[in-house]
Amino acid sequence: MGRQAVLLLAHGTPETVEQIPEYLRNVVSGRPVPQAVVEEIQHRYALIGRSPLTEITMQQARLVEAELARMGEPVRVYVGMRNWRPYISDVVKQMRAEGVEEAAVICMAPQNSRTSVGLYRRAVEAEAQGLRIDFTEGWAEHPLLADAFVERLTPAWKKLSDETGQPVPVLFTAHSVPKRTVEPPAVDSGQRLWPGAGADPYADEARHTAELVAARVPGIPRWWFAFQSQGASGGEWIGPTVEETLDSIAGSGVRALVLQPIGFLCDHVEILYDVDKLFREYAAGIGLRLERPESLNDSATLANAVADLAQRGLMRLRECDDRKF
Numbered sequence: 255m256g257r258q259a260v261l262l263l264a265h266g267t268p269e270t271v272e273q274i275p276e277y278l279r280n281v282v283s284g285r286p287v288p289q290a291v292v293e294e295i296q297h298r299y300a301l302i303g304r305s306p307l308t309e310i311t312m313q314q315a316r317l318v319e320a321e322l323a324r325m326g327e328p329v330r331v332y333v334g335m336r337n338w339r340p341y342i343s344d345v346v347k348q349m350r351a352e353g354v355e356e357a358a359v360i361c362m363a364p365q366n367s368r369t370s371v372g373l374y375r376r377a378v379e380a381e382a383q384g385l386r387i388d389f390t391e392g393w394a395e396h397p398l399l400a401d402a403f404v405e406r407l408t409p410a411w412k413k414l415s416d417e418t419g420q421p422v423p424v425l426f427t428a429h430s431v432p433k434r435t436v437e438p439p440a441v442d443s444g445q446r447l448w449p450g451a452g453a454d455p456y457a458d459e460a461r462h463t464a465e466l467v468a469a470r471v472p473g474i475p476r477w478w479f480a481f482q483s484q485g486a487s488g489g490e491w492i493g494p495t496v497e498e499t500l501d502s503i504a505g506s507g508v509r510a511l512v513l514q515p516i517g518f519l520c521d522h523v524e525i526l527y528d529v530d531k532l533f534r535e536y537a538a539g540i541g542l543r544l545e546r547p548e549s550l551n552d553s554a555t556l557a558n559a560v561a562d563l564a565q566r567g568l569m570r571l572r573e574c575d576d577r578k579f
Contacts (some may be wrong), residue, residue, distance in 0.1 A: 256355025256386065258571065259330045260322070260328035260564045263342060263374045264314050264362045267305040267522060268337030268555035271296045280337040291486045298527045299346075307522035308335065310551050311362060313519065317557035318564065327565050330354075336374055344380035356386045358567025360560060362519050363383055365428060365463060366392025367456035369435040386574075388567035392478040394459035398559035400466035402515055402550050408471055411512050418510045418543075423476040425499060426464035428517030429524060430491045431456060457481075457492055463516045465520075478503065481523045482533070500544075502536055506550070519556060521549045 270275040274296050278287045299305065311333055316382045319331040334342035349357060361374050375389050393399060407424070415421045436454035461479050480499040484491035496513075502509060505541055513533060518525060527548050537544035550556045 255353070255523045256571075257353050258356045258358070258568050259332060259349055259354040260318065260568070261332045261334060261345065261349065261357045261359045261378070261387075262311065262318070262362055263336065263359065263378070264311045264561070265307065265522075266338030266341075267307040268307075268338055269300075269304065271299050275300060275328075276362075277338055282330060288318070294486070295523075298523055300360040303525060304470075307520060308338070309522040311419070314362070314470055314557065314560070315489065315554055317552065317554065318560045321554075321557050322392060322564060324530045325561060325565055326365070327561075327568060329564075329568065330562075332357075334378070336377055342374065342377040343381045346378055346385065347525055347566065350381075350383065350385055354385065356568075357385055357388070358564045358569070358571065359387050359389045360393075360563050361390070362560075363517070364392065364396070364519070365394045365456055365459040365517055367431060368454050370431065370456075371399070382416035388570050390567060392459060392561050393563055394463045395466065396559050396563070398555055398562065399464065402472055402553045402555040402559060403463075403467045403514065405472045405553065405555055406547040406550060407512065407514050408465065410429065410514075411471060411474070411546055414510055414512055414543075414545050421473050421475045422507060423478070423503070423511045424468065424471075424474055424479060425498055425511055425513045426467065426479045427482040427513060427515045427529075428460035428463075428479075428500045429483045430493065430495075436492065460517055467514070467516060483528050483531050497536055500533070500542060501540060504537075504540040504542050509541060511543075512545050512547065519550050521551060525549055 263432055268274055272410040275292050278292060278295060315333045322329055331343050334340060336342055339356035361371050363371060378387060410423065436456055464479045468474055476501055479491050480494050480496045482496045484495060510525060515525060515529065534544045
């Protein structure tokens with residue numbers, strides 16, 4: 255059996271506003287980014303100070319490592335980012351240099367999109383060169399993931415319900431993606447690899463996570479689901495948007511609700527700006543009070559979920575080794 259480790263993959267974020275142009279080029283795989291888009295993203299980062307995504311993901315890795323040790327799996331947990339340092343390619347090279355031969359790889363984006371999560375996987379495989387990996391494709395339905403969100407949602411929901419004198423509804427959100435990335439091409443032009451047949455699972459998996467969370471909080475009178483943070487690139491993005499959903503909610507007579515993102519595992523610009531500033535202000539403008547639960551961040555239950563996935567991956571790698579003899 256080879257020396258084992260765990261690799262967590264995340265989106266990545268720049269440390270300074272000045273690094274945003276380079277970061278955005280990474281996000282769009284080198285395609286030109288309009289200057290107006292660059293300036294808008296810089297503006298948003300400046301308003302929140304900085305995105306803590308990298309440091310929180312590193313903290314999550316330490317929690318997972320500690321949980322694995324408690325479970326009898328004393329392995330190192332590495333972190334690689336697709337769009338910023340530490341880059342996935344550099345971390346995989348480091349792992350190989352440090353003698354790792356097998357790795358359970360988990361993307362810190364539970365809902366699987368074959369294009370976005372597929373990019374993470376390809377980045378790992380491009381540098382693997384003898385490193386055997388077990389890649390978790392998606393884990394939107396993991397019960398501990400739902401439990402982690404419930405632990406954050408319940409106190410915020412109860413507090414707002416008590417303050418308003420009645421149970422308030424909930425709006426769940428996940429990051430939108432361009433329609434072209436989740437819908438298979440009508441004709442195979444040979445220009446884009448579409449891994450697998452049929453529609454991409456991302457939208458259904460995001461909604462299913464919301465269903466699992468809502469079912470675990472008795473008393474929620476009603477809930478909705480929307481896709482947030484549509485990009486400025488050309489083409490359509492999947493919806494419904496948060497803004498149009500809030501319009502509908504306000505039109506039905508609701509005056510207060512909790513918005514819980516279920517596609518994100520920690521604070522970053524799509525939470526600290528899009529939800530806490532943009533959506534809250536939009537809601538106030540149409541007569542809605544909008545509150546958000548604490549993000550998962552250092553959730554022990556989240557760490558347990560990821561450790562469970564990692565242990566399963568490590569076991570699958572060991573089982574493959576055993577079958578060789």
